[in-house]
């Protein structure tokens with residue numbers, strides 16, 4: 225790190241758990257953030273300000289006036305622009321050192337697979353089950369840690385699926401697809417503005433911890449927040465041996 229970096233990141237370097245080595249790991253890391261909305265906004269803000277060196281921000285949507293109540297990456301004068309590009313502009317203003325790639329297409333199939341393969345960590349900040357399951361399948365395939373968040377009305381949840389570990393559950397172990405899940409979204413149900421900030425910031429915290437290699441991650445636990453009562457609940461989640469997505473993978477990763 226040069227002198228300016230030592231200053232910019234000094235409050236992280238001061239933390240014994242992070243220090244210069246941990247900060248260096250962040251600078252060299254690459255994170256994929258899928259979704260530049262309510263959850264992706266605070267997540268991307270903190271990854272960029274904290275110096276995660278390479279960010280890929282993917283969102284095919286454009287900024288709408290109804291987003292601005294909570295999607296803090298975006299500004300009033302950017303209504304109509306791609307969220308990924310608006311987000312990139314905001315992040316560059318906070319920390320021009322971070323390389324941000326803005327993807328304005330819906331990340332699916334081969335493109336999703338390639339981005340997950342290239343990432344050190346993946347943050348699911350999307351709002352629909354089809355994309356969530358596609359991201360999970362790619363993370364299982366490439367054994368990448370997945371940080372997943374969701375928020376609707378006053379209810380939020382955060383989970384980590386550290387798929388580098390053979391004993392870790394995947395998203396599908398917890399939320400099987402194929403069931404008749406009612407797709408709920410903020411457009412019809414509403415969402416409490418600071419809730420997405422809390423959940424997205426928690427996703428950023430878990431991602432930074434995993435990238436720096438510090439602390440105990442949420443892997444194997446699901447945190448649920450009732451923001452109306454301001455109560456957190458935690459449930460343990462285990463791997464489903466019969467899971468069709470991750471069931472076939474070995475308990476121990478191949479030696480490399």
Ligand SMILES: [Zn+2]
Nearest residue numbers: 394397467470
């Ligand atoms: Zn699974």
